[in-house]
Amino acid sequence: MSDILLILITAIVALAVGVYIGRLLLQKVYKQQEVAARQKAKAIIREAEINAEAIKKDRMLEAKEKFLKLRSEFEEESNKKKNIIIQNENKVKQREQHVTKQMEDNKRRENELNKEKEALNLQLEHLHKRKEEVENQHKEVVAQLEKIAGLTASEAREQLVDALKSEATTQASSHIKDIVAQAKLTATKEAKKIVIETIQRTAAEHAIENCVSVFNIESDDIKGKIIGREGRNIRALEAATGVEIIVDDTPEAIIISGFDPVRREIARLSLHRLVADGRIHPARIEEVVTKTRKNIEEEIIEIGERTAIDLGIHGLHPELIKMVGRMRFRSSYGQNLLQHSREVANLCATMAAELGLNVKHAKRAGLLHDIGKVTPDEPELPHAIIGMELAKKYKEHPDICNAIGAHHDEIEMTAMISPLIQACDAISGSRPGARREIMESYIKRLKDLEAAAISFEGVNQCYAIQAGRELRIMVDADNVTDEKAAQLSFDISQKIEKEMQYPGQIKITVIREMRAISYAK
CATH class of the missing domain: 3.30.1370.10 (K Homology domain, type 1)
Incomplete structure (x- = not known):
């Protein structure tokens, strides 16, 4: 029993000693960790101070560089403006000197002109005196002649004029008769010869x-x-x-x-x-x-x-070149407009060469004579007048403009090549099978259909399809509602009924498409 107590006491004492020793060890460890943490914190603070100092120096350097750059740019800009001001001042000084010199020259010239004016006045006075002397001598001579001839000067002049007029009239009538007779014999023959040779020398598809x-x-x-x-x-x-x-x-x-x-x-x-x-x-x-x-x-x-x-036509305006290209997709009474214009150009060039006229102008006018048919807006004017206005707008020669405008007799022909354009246009269009008038009237009716619909507000596009039996109209969905689309269809149908003539019936379809568009970025 005493041994057990002794063991217990020994164990308790040992436990107390161990706890104490452990506590001392823990305090020492905690103290070491605290010291290490403080040293680490000091090192971090020191490193942060060093980094901050470095960053501060870098920022200061950047600020200095930027300041120097801005300063140099400002100085450069100031120098440029200063140079410009100096140049302007020099120009103003030069201009002032030039104006001053001109004023001096003008003043000197004015003095010279005054001297010349005085000299001219003296000469005029002398000429007036001389003229009076000559007139007096002329009156004396006329009076002497009237006494000798027994006629006044006006009566003698009238008799002479009547005699010369009668003789000139007789000779002119004789010459006119001879010229007219010769022209009647040769004009028809020569004209037919030129036309036949021109057609034979020009082959067009x-x-x-x-x-x-x-x-x-x-x-x-x-x-x-x-x-x-x-x-x-x-x-x-x-x-x-x-x-x-x-x-x-x-x-x-x-x-x-x-x-x-x-x-x-x-x-x-x-x-x-x-x-x-x-x-x-x-x-x-x-x-x-x-x-x-x-x-x-x-x-x-x-x-x-x-x-x-x-x-071989050079110097055409780009807009005229574009219109010539559009002729390829246009027909005139069923005849391809570009082929027709090329043929007219070649015919005109051949005829102009035969007649000794300007071949280049004739060929140019022949190519452009129907340019008024391919204008995008197509105003309510004859195509010859539209073509003439376009040619004037793009600085074509006046003879070419007149030939274009007069080839259907809308204006008077003033250029020598104008009759050629009219004749060659008729020659090209009158060949058997070259044109079909039904096709032209049909296409005009379809265009009139589209124009009638496009004139309404809110219509974006309009297409005549189904050989003119249907009109499809695309409208702006933002400006035209569903109710307004129905009303628009009715209004267009009423306008077509009142203003146009057509076989059967025409279906008017108004298409209102709503689109919602967004972008994923």
């Missing part, structure tokens, strides 16, 4: 423009892609190009219908690119049609330049 183009495809499977889901692709293509796309049972072919050859060509090329690319959807269709329209505009300029080069 004739292209009859139709209202239908055919787009060939390799497989009928492509038709489904072109039509699209619920017809959205074909509707987008028709809306973008303004033509009618006919996809029927015709094997491996799609029909493009429209009276405007430019629209048909844009639709045909756009279809070709879409089919070759394989991606056919409304957004892609609009993108391709926009690119194709731009390419067609470039092609029009190229056609105009090539035509001018082929005919």
